[in-house]
Amino acid sequence: MKASVRFQRLDPRAVAPTYGTAAAAGADLYALDALTLAPGETALVHTGLALEIPEGYVGLIFARSGLATKRGLAPANKVGVIDADYRGEIMVALYNQSTAPQMVESGERVAQLVITPFLQADFSESESLSDTARGEGGFGSTGNK
DSSP states (O other), X not given: OOOOXXXXXXXXXXXXXXXXXTTOXXXXXXXXXXXXXXXXXXXXXXXXXXXXXXXXXEEEEEOOHHHHHHHOEEETTSSEEEOTTXXXXXXXXXXXXXXXXXXXXXXXXXXXXXXXXXXXXXXXXXXXXXXXXXXXXXXXXXXXX
8 A cells, every 4th residue: 555745855965765675664764964973862863855744644753773773873752753734854863872973974774754544533531441351450461471
């Protein structure tokens, strides 16, 4: 299933999102400028792109697994959310969780973008909720096997 997503280059150096393989869920996002992140530092990485995500869809920005595991670079907010009505530049809040400075090159793949449909909930307050076998158990309450 494919959704058509229009994009605008806000800078002529911007690289359009690309899929690494035909079955990839995430499209790679590319850094516009080179920068160095000190250990524990977060920096906004410009992509030079704006998107027109269709209504009923959301753009989710995730880490690139190799960048996160090999170099300790991942989105600071873990998952970035791009709403369909946002038209500004897409930026990645990249965090260096390693113990060494990390250089990001201009044109380097820094995150992946997943476009997916979503449901908006109608929230209604209630005096009580239905019972379940799990109940209020959370944070590991269902076991570890």
